[in-house]
Amino acid sequence: MGDRRAGPGGPGLPPRAVPDGPGRLPRGQLGLLVAHTVVVQAVTFMLRPAASYRALELDVPAAWLGALGASFAVVPLLLAVPSGQAVDRFGERRVMLTGSALLVASGAGFVLAGDTVAGLVAATVLLGTGHLCAVVGQQALVANRVPAHRYDAAFGYYTFAASLGQAVGPGLIVAFGGDRPIPDTGAIFVGATVLALPLLVTSALLRPSGHHRRAAGPAAGGVRGLLRQPGLVRALTVSCVVLAAVDITLFYLPALGAERDIAAGSIGVLLALRAGASMASRLLLGRLVAAVGRRRLLIATVALSAVGLGLLLPPLPFWAMAVVITVAGLGLGAGQPLTMSFLAESAPPGLRGRAMSLRLTGNRLGQVLIPSTAGVLAAGTGAAGVLACTALGLAGAAVAATGLPAAPPEPPEPE
Incomplete structure (x- = not known):
């Protein structure tokens, strides 16, 4: 990445002094x-x-x-x-x-x-x-x-x-x-x-x-070399599971509402709360990572979303469902940008386009395969069973995230 302390004012400028928004x-x-x-x-x-x-x-x-x-x-x-x-x-x-x-x-x-x-x-x-x-x-x-x-x-x-x-x-x-x-x-x-x-x-x-113009040479190994980068496959897996969980909530929260005789308007409010919480977590992501670290935050947010979906299994009053869905939304919102950060950092210059395309490939496969499997489960267990399996998948993704490499330390202040 070169000298990470370099900014618009030249080498040695601390990152927090960059005035033009995120990064360069x-x-x-x-x-x-x-x-x-x-x-x-x-x-x-x-x-x-x-x-x-x-x-x-x-x-x-x-x-x-x-x-x-x-x-x-x-x-x-x-x-x-x-x-x-x-x-x-x-x-x-x-x-x-x-x-x-x-x-x-x-x-x-x-x-x-x-x-x-x-x-x-x-x-x-x-x-x-x-x-x-x-x-x-x-x-x-x-x-x-x-x-x-x-x-x-x-x-x-x-x-x-x-x-x-x-x-x-x-x-x-x-x-x-x-x-x-x-x-x-x-x-x-x-x-x-x-x-x-x-x-x-x-x-x-x-x-x-x-x-x-200065793309990585043959030594970088292309896509195969990328897949050998430490933590990259784990980051792809977490991204895939989190995105599939978002899709499943869109499809199966209405189904859960129908099974439990919850009005469609109330389910719409729950989906809006999930989306709003996800957007809020994304706006605050930089500060949260600075406070607890990227890997810890990814583990915590994916685990939080697993707990949130898991708590939907027993019948709850609407206010409690609203709290639980908001908690799950906070976790689901952070998963995608955090895995993007891991992938961007794992890939050398000249291969980052391929790294992002690998993530999209995994996400699209997950969007096709995981909801299809969920549909088979729904035939026997109903929407609650699908959400339970999704919660277990998120818990597994949180465990997988523990093997991701720690982010590099913040660049030091100039002396």
């Missing part, structure tokens, strides 16, 4: 990255539900709805590692620009060909691929332009921006499509396409880190 990203560049992140997620979370609504309008059978949803993940899953290699070879900006162009093309595809099942699937594949390229580029840019001792705060802010976009997107469905049971999907497709257009300008204005 100037405020203008940081603003562009945050805007790009929010809009990418908002466009994605507009178009995916709108595609499902359009499929319902076309009377697509339920089995095809599953195929439509899978088309977002399957092709990008195959392209995840190549996209990371492209970041390491050509730089973050080019890959983000490619992702932005694919998002615009996806919106246009929904507008022009969204009246057929084949058109919906093709546009969804473009959406998933564009989202993948944009996200890999964003995460690699943070990893390459921020000093290691500021990773936690930077990735906390980054994942907060992503969560904000994921919250804004569904709200824009109502703004463009109305509040009918099946909204005006044509208006949503056009609105999302228009919203995506500025991404082309934003990504063009972002400055790449330049690590692709």
